[in-house]
Amino acid sequence: MYFHALIPFKPVNPKTRLSCILNQEEREAFARVMLEDVIAAVQKSGCSATLLCTHPFKHENALIAVRTEPLNDAINWALGQFHCPALIIMADLPLVTAGDIQRLIRTEKDMAIVPGRGGGTNIIFLKKPRCFHADYYGASFLDHLRVAEECGFSVEVIDSFRMSTDVDEKEDLVEILIHGKGRKSREYLENSGFSIALDEKGRVRVQRDPHKETL
Ligand SMILES: Nc1nc2c(ncn2[C@@H]2O[C@H](COP(=O)(O)OP(=O)(O)OP(=O)(O)O)[C@@H](O)[C@H]2O)c(=O)[nH]1
Numbered sequence: 137m138y139f140h141a142l143i144p145f146k147p148v149n150p151k152t153r154l155s156c157i158l159n160q161e162e163r164e165a166f167a168r169v170m171l172e173d174v175i176a177a178v179q180k181s182g183c184s185a186t187l188l189c190t191h192p193f194k195h196e197n198a199l200i201a202v203r204t205e206p207l208n209d210a211i212n213w214a215l216g217q218f219h220c221p222a223l224i225i226m227a228d229l230p231l232v233t234a235g236d237i238q239r240l241i242r243t244e245k246d247m248a249i250v251p252g253r254g255g256g257t258n259i260i261f262l263k264k265p266r267c268f269h270a271d272y273y274g275a276s277f278l279d280h281l282r283v284a285e286e287c288g289f290s291v292e293v294i295d296s297f298r299m300s301t302d303v304d305e306k307e308d309l310v311e312i313l314i315h316g317k318g319r320k321s322r323e324y325l326e327n328s329g330f331s332i333a334l335d336e337k338g339r340v341r342v343q344r345d346p347h348k349e350t351l
């Protein structure tokens with residue numbers, strides 16, 4: 137089945153929670169390569185991509201809508217335009233695969249949802265998007281379940297390591313370095329001097345080659 141994927145994307149000064157290890161130029165480049173990984177998976181799954189961007193942006197494989205309002209307002213504007221099922225997928229999920237996306241769009245329920253760690257929402261598939269409204273930030277996963285209930289939707293919650301791994305904090309980079317084989321995001325991190333190391337308690341963490349640090 138062929139569906140439309142809506143990908144919110146902030147190209148300017150994104151991923152501020154990574155400011156401790158990446159400067160603004162690097163965060164913008166890193167956000168773009170994560171987006172590339174997401175678009176590649178979306179396209180391979182047979183879906184088309186529309187980027188809902190805060191600023192003007194170009195991509196050869198995606199339609200662009202520039203919306204300057206806050207995230208939820210921008211998504212809710214877009215949902216109102218849909219006459220067919222829609223996928224909302226965040227741009228910071230570089231481990232996602234085409235098979236993962238197909239798993240969502242094949243749901244027999246009215247809605248499929250993938251939680252992010254810490255209470256967030258990483259992906260939503262909606263058969264009737266016009267009835268729904270987005271409520272991202274905070275414990276958005278619980279909020280989206282509540283909205284689904286108000287809409288009378290049946291819901292499938294999808295448990296998936298790859299889809300639940302959103303990249304917000306420094307610690308999340310470990311997952312890309314370990315599980316991101318073939319991903320542009322992993323290549324970017326490796327070329328920027330990142331690698332994994334063990335801390336004194338034996339936990340895996342990221343480290344950066346001081347010669348490639350720019351902060
Ligand atoms: N259209 C739109 N997309 C947004 C906006 N804010 C964030 N996004 C996108 O929404 C997704 C999830 O956002 P966050 O994880 O908070 O990303 P972020 O705002 O770049 O990161 P932080 O500055 O660390 O909060 C990512 O795909 C972002 O690119 C916004 O105001 N409008």
Ligand SMILES: C[C@H](OP(=O)(O)O)C(=O)O
Pocket residue numbers: 252254255256257258271272273274275276277302304
């Ligand atoms: C947009 C927000 O992302 P987070 O800040 O949890 O990564 C959410 O999932 O509600």
